[in-house]
Amino acid sequence: MAIDWPNLTFAYMPTNGYLVVEYAEGVWGTPEVRTEPYIPLHIAASCLHYGQEAFEGLKAFTTRDGRVVLFRPEQNARRMALSAERLCMAPVPEELFISVCVQAVQANREFVPPYGTGASLYIRPLLIGTEPTVGVKASDTYMFIVLVTPVGPYYKDGFRPVEAAVLAGYDRAAPYGTGRAKTGGNYAASLLPSHLGKEQGYPIILFTDPAEHKYVDEFGTSNFMGITHDGVYKTPSSSSILKSVTNDSLQILAADMGLPVVSAPIAVSDLGQFAEVGACGTAAVITPISAVHHGDVVYRFGAADTAGPVLTELFGRLQGIQYGDLPDTHGWLLDVDAAVPVAE
Template sequence: MEISTTLSTNPVEDQRLAEVLASPGFGQHFTDHMLTVEWTPDEGWHDARITPYGPISLDPATAVLHYAQETFEGMKAYRHDDGSIWTFRPEENARRMVRSSQRLALPELPPEEFVQAVDALVATDQRWVPDSVGEKSLYLRPFMFASEKFLGVRPAQHVTFMVIASPAGSYFPGGVKPVSLWLTEEYTRAARGGMGAAKTGGNYASSLVAQQEASRHGCDQVVFLDAQEHRYVEELGGMNMYFVHADGRVVTPETGGTILEGITRASVIELAGKLGHEVEERKFAIDEWREGVASGEIVEVFACGTAAVITPVGELRSAQGTVPAPRSTELTMRIRQALVDIQYGRAEDTFGWMHKVC
């Protein structure tokens, strides 16, 4: 893919950038440039370009505004101590976007071109990648949407793929601490045959009212049960879950087409195995959670995602009462440290997960 580059004539000044990178928060500041690629049935993917970051113009009849035909990814770039910049398993994000695109009837961007596009923007805006102190990184948001001006329920004939970037601080600026969860028994995230396995905005939009419910009950996150039996644990609003048993086994809910196949999720499974822990992917009932913590059979519960990396889970609240926090976070923190050390280049990458950008 040929990518043209038009550099900004008004980049953020060095002094202001230093202030931003010292305390970036999350999703508040954006780099000097963005990448855009267009698709039509006749031309395929074309007109790949890096341009100064700025607003985009959409006609009121743009298809995505009416029919929600869009997908996105979330990933990070990390600066290592030698100044080099790396991304974490970008080819897996690329392959997941292909799967999401298939479900949303969008054109498939070849994985090698996805990685090339992300690399190009990161290399152009490399001064925006923070140092590793405090687990800072450059958050990357590739996304694809139906950009055709058309009202009608059919796959769009003009699609736009973009990549934007935003420096990000640690999800836990005050140190990692367990998150409290609210079990929603009214709302579900996805049903079999639906879009649960696709990374599309509709799945996140549907979680917001349940997250409001969790907040009203003083909880950090919401946990969903399956849509069919309302019995099995699926995932949080944006994180996958794990349950550590007293004998060292780790259980994570099977995806089954209703759970997003997280890249961090897959990495945790491999890391846990390397640390000598058997990992089971299967249905996991909410009663198994309640009874396991009460009996001491479940000794840790944790969740993972791109933003938080890995976080211990504290108490679970619901209309049925409260399940107290498990007694330990030992394995949770071991896996977390192992993963973060690989991402920031502090440990050998024996898995081949890291991809050097520049």
């Protein structure tokens, strides 16, 4: 099958199969490849009724010199372990997580987009509670699944800014809830405000802290980061946001560029301090944000049609490392052919 790599979207495409590992009686079994894109699941499984599910998202890239690499998979493994802990699920050991991701890529080698297409292979690890539970309780059995699908370049028409809005009356997470976990419920809670935002012309929604609605939390599927007028990289610290691997990587690259990096609460009323604002995450790396609408107040950052210089530089550096155009100075890439499978 010929794949039109540069014109792929962010959508599921059938592949050779997915990897699955089951957990029962306190032990993880052996990873298996399944070719049909379905899972046998009990109708009373805890993931369906009580939301015991956590997922991850990372990418594999073909580098300039033809290697296939994963970007910082251990970070996703650690974050899934945190999500599992919060949702009272069996954690997937880090080595097993990485090994199953590597095997899923290896089983779908021909779906890894070639270098130069701007596309990548999206990897979606998923952990679900499978025990039939009619009463509310944590499952004793789990399934860890890794599916992959090729996705196209996020910016086909250039690295252009979009406008965001804060929608009053909607939170994605609660103050001591599951905002730090990557679990479906947070995304379900964001669907309606995101839909309403799009209807009002805002492709992206900014959530504020759920306790006071005074501070910036994060966008629906990405972290908030910005460069202040005096050249500081700032990102919110909050107990209800997801710890983004991209944001962490950008902070390290910003420090390499000599920028001070600050993680602290950011009041919505202080958004005027930013010269550049971005939404950062695995899918797009950075989406430049040219304005945040908050009720009748509009905060504007830089030009409406072009990304600012610091975000452009950070974006170039991160993508440059991912595609092997720049040296991997922080040891972020894992070569799938060099990865050792977990011993059984």
